[in-house]
Amino acid sequence: MLDEAFIYPQPHGVALIIGPWNYPVFCSLAPMVGAIAAGNCVILKPSEIAHSTAACLTRLISQYLDQECYQVINGGPDETALLLNEKFDYIFFTGSHVVGKVIYEAAAKSLTPLTLELGGKCPVYINDDVKDMEIVAKRILWGKVFNAGQTCVAPDYILCSASTQDRFVAIARKVLLEFFGSNNNNNKDYGRIINEKHFSRLQHLLTETKGRIAIGGNMDSSTRFIEPTVVTDVTLNDSLMQEEIFGPILPIIVIRDCEEAMEFLQKVSEPLFIYLFSENRQLIDKFIKETASGSVLVNDTIISLSVETLPFGGKGSSGLGRYFGKFSFDTFSHQKSVVIRNFNPLNEAVSAVRYPPYTEENMKFMTMALRKPKGYLPENVTAILPKLLSIIINVSFDLVKKVSFNAI
Numbered sequence: 001m002l003d004e005a006f007i008y009p010q011p012h013g014v015a016l017i018i019g020p021w022n023y024p025v026f027c028s029l030a031p032m033v034g035a036i037a038a039g040n041c042v043i044l045k046p047s048e049i050a051h052s053t054a055a056c057l058t059r060l061i062s063q064y065l066d067q068e069c070y071q072v073i074n075g076g077p078d079e080t081a082l083l084l085n086e087k088f089d090y091i092f093f094t095g096s097h098v099v100g101k102v103i104y105e106a107a108a109k110s111l112t113p114l115t116l117e118l119g120g121k122c123p124v125y126i127n128d129d130v131k132d133m134e135i136v137a138k139r140i141l142w143g144k145v146f147n148a149g150q151t152c153v154a155p156d157y158i159l160c161s162a163s164t165q166d167r168f169v170a171i172a173r174k175v176l177l178e179f180f181g182s183n184n185n186n187n188k189d190y191g192r193i194i195n196e197k198h199f200s201r202l203q204h205l206l207t208e209t210k211g212r213i214a215i216g217g218n219m220d221s222s223t224r225f226i227e228p229t230v231v232t233d234v235t236l237n238d239s240l241m242q243e244e245i246f247g248p249i250l251p252i253i254v255i256r257d258c259e260e261a262m263e264f265l266q267k268v269s270e271p272l273f274i275y276l277f278s279e280n281r282q283l284i285d286k287f288i289k290e291t292a293s294g295s296v297l298v299n300d301t302i303i304s305l306s307v308e309t310l311p312f313g314g315k316g317s318s319g320l321g322r323y324f325g326k327f328s329f330d331t332f333s334h335q336k337s338v339v340i341r342n343f344n345p346l347n348e349a350v351s352a353v354r355y356p357p358y359t360e361e362n363m364k365f366m367t368m369a370l371r372k373p374k375g376y377l378p379e380n381v382t383a384i385l386p387k388l389l390s391i392i393i394n395v396s397f398d399l400v401k402k403v404s405f406n407a408i
Contacts, residue, residue, distance in 0.1 A: 122155055
């Protein structure tokens, strides 16, 4: 037989998965499925903020999965800190940029590989060439108000020209009325802010903005309700631009054109997504090639997360690593390179030129053997002759063995 060369995907070992509060089921179980499929044991730490979901996950995982391999640890920051003092074989964290740096620092102490799925202010650029602004507004606002804006890939702010800002705001009023009616505080399809801390944070951002509240702005602290809000004429130094909003507030920054939009994006941290609305293929290609982000979605928001053949992950400050579908399996596997050689004496005779003493003739032979062929018909055919000779010798040797065995 010939030598073998292959990649063996080997489980890392014991993986620590730290889940977020905003999508506590999916963002905990999706990476856990990949870890289990790859053969790892898992310690799951769900978010203490989504305490009801954490309790449910604890009960179901202990009921249906092997407790020797899969455990759920509940608690807050103190319990998470204790977990990080332990040595894991892999860490997968979904959460904020601030906590992500703490996780990264803890993993670095033991050189533990990890994936960080962090936040990021995902920008939207609307080019002046878009014709159907109603579709554009529906797709942007859907992505913004989904889960009351508490989504890491939600559109965070819009970049567009002054004329496009006016077109968008006029139609956005109509779209939001279609979505939630005139009394959206009582609409069952519209979410609430997770807790008082985050409600107060969003209230402060909106209070401090120097922009103009063009749509919405109403709040109710007793129910943690924040109306879908559009703020126009915002600047880079505004309160709404200092951190990921993570709520139903959509600022608009006026720029001249696509060139200024790209210059703007090159000055800010890499987001999870860049959303681009345009029908100009040349402009689309330019954004894809010349901007930095985890992903790019053209003419829609969020929806590309449903494409399981694409990896999901950030870049730079928005994250490290990727998962979804087969990429989750790869994330939780060490891709081990394996070569298995045989003891064919004829093959050994051919490859014996690698042993000392290194004569000039041997060196020439090795140079030809190691040279990478350029396609199926290399210009210098002699470069593949040593490899071809080795294959012929191996096959011939195997045939001789089979014939001899049958003769006996």
